[in-house]
Amino acid sequence: MTERARTVVWLLVALFGLAAVGLGIVATVVDLDTSAQLATVAGSVGGFLGFALSGYALLRPPAAGSGRIAATAAGTRSVAAGGSIGRAVTGDRASLTAGPVTPEAGTSGSAQANGERGIAAGGEVGEAITGDDTRS
Structure with missing residues (x-):
């Protein structure tokens, strides 16, 4: 894994961690129903992004030196x-x-x-x- 890819992965981990903490704060401060609605929207968006990323990974051309020998x-x-x-x-x-x-x-x-x-x-x-x- 390249340094850039490793950085992106850690940024995503931090972002989703902050989102989970934010949802916990909303559940505690506001109410559980609002927190559930926000979690539903966040889960849907995350699922769609995961689906799009999987499709991109499957369809992109292989990088040079990726193990395919011509x-x-x-x-x-x-x-x-x-x-x-x-x-x-x-x-x-x-x-x-x-x-x-x-x-x-x-x-x-x-x-x-x-x-x-x-x-x-x-x-x-x-x-x-x-x-x-x-x-x-």
């Missing part, structure tokens, strides 16, 4: 991954003699590979073999 590959034999790639082989007749490559744990993000045999990763790439007749 990876697109365009072109013949292109490879794209939103996370890390251990080994990507796009060449013909490639001989792999070494064991699998494990990249270090890194960040994830968007990746876009364009063109023939393009390789892109949002994280780390351990090994990329794009040539023909290659040995690894």
